[in-house]
Amino acid sequence: MLLSCAFINLKPGVGKTTSAVWLAHALYELGRPPLLVDGDPAGSALRWSELAGGFPFPVIALPVGDVHRRIDDFLGLRKAVVHDAPQLEDHARIARSIMRHADEWIVPVTPAPIELDRMAPIGAEMGDVQSLRARPARTAVLLNRTNRPDATRTGPDADAREVLAERGFDVLDTQIARLDLYSQSFGGPVRAQDTAYMDLAEELIKRQENA
Ligand SMILES: Nc1ncnc2c1ncn2[C@@H]1O[C@H](COP(=O)(O)OP(=O)(O)O)[C@@H](O)[C@H]1O
Numbered sequence: 684m685l686l687s688c689a690f691i692n693l694k695p696g697v698g699k700t701t702s703a704v705w706l707a708h709a710l711y712e713l714g715r716p717p718l719l720v721d722g723d724p725a726g727s728a729l730r731w732s733e734l735a736g737g738f739p740f741p742v743i744a745l746p747v748g749d750v751h752r753r754i755d756d757f758l759g760l761r762k763a764v765v766h767d768a769p770q771l772e773d774h775a776r777i778a779r780s781i782m783r784h785a786d787e788w789i790v791p792v793t794p795a796p797i798e799l800d801r802m803a804p805i806g807a808e809m810g811d812v813q814s815l816r817a818r819p820a821r822t823a824v825l826l827n828r829t830n831r832p833d834a835t836r837t838g839p840d841a842d843a844r845e846v847l848a849e850r851g852f853d854v855l856d857t858q859i860a861r862l863d864l865y866s867q868s869f870g871g872p873v874r875a876q877d878t879a880y881m882d883l884a885e886e887l888i889k890r891q892e893n894a
Pocket residue numbers: 694695696697698699700701702827828829859860861862863865866867868869
C-alpha cells in the first residue's frame with residue numbers, strides 16, 4: 684500500500700520543508716525509498732537536493748494545482764511519497780491539490796501561543812478539502828521545534844499537546860526538538876538514523892497499517 688503524506692500549514696517557516704526532507708530520508712533508511720515532491724513554487728526542497736549533490740531517492744518539483752491527477756505518472760512502483768506543500772495562505776490551489784492526493788496530512792506546529800491560535804483556520808481548511816475526497820485523510824499535528832526532546836514532556840510542549848487535544852486535533856507521539864542539527868541541515872546530505880525522524884517514519888507507517 685502506498686504511504687502518501689504531506690506537510691501542510693497556512694504559514695511558511697513552520698518546518699514543512701525541513702520535516703519533508705528528513706522524513707523522506709528516514710523512510711529511505713527504513714527501506715521504503717520515497718518520491719519527494721516539492722510542491723512549493725519557492726523550490727527549497729529541490730534546491731536542497733541539488734546543493735547536497737542529490738538525495739538517494741528522486742525529488743521532483745510539481746508546484747501545480749492538479750498534482751493529485753498527475754502524480755501517479757511519476758510514482759511507478761514506489762511505496763511512499765512525501766509532499767512538501769506550500770503555505771495554504773498564498774498557494775491554496777496547489778496545497779489543496781496535494782491534500783487531495785495525500786492520505787496523511789501532517790501539520791508542523793511550534794508549541795507557542797501564536798501558532799496554536801492559527802489552528803482554527805487550518806482545521807476549517809482541512810474540513811473543506813476532506814469533502815472533496817473519496818476517503819477522508821488522516822490528519823495529525825507534529826510538534827516541531829519543541830523545547831525538550833521526545834522523552835521529557837513537560838512545560839510548553841505538554842501544554843500545547845493538551846490545548847490541541849482539547850480542540851480535537853490528533854497530536855503525533857513523536858515530536859521534533861529545536862536543534863542546530865536541523866536548523867543547519869539545509870543544503871547538505873541528511874542521515875536520519877538516531878534522530879526523531881526515524882520514530883516519525885515508524886509512527887506514520889503504523890498509522891497507515893492501522894487505518
Ligand atoms: N526542529 C527544528 N529545529 C531547529 N530549527 C528548525 C527545526 N525545524 C525547522 N527549523 C528551521 O526553521 C526554519 C523554517 O523551516 P522550513 O522547513 O524552511 O519551514 P517551511 O518549509 O514551513 O517554510 C528553517 O530555518 C529551518 O532550518
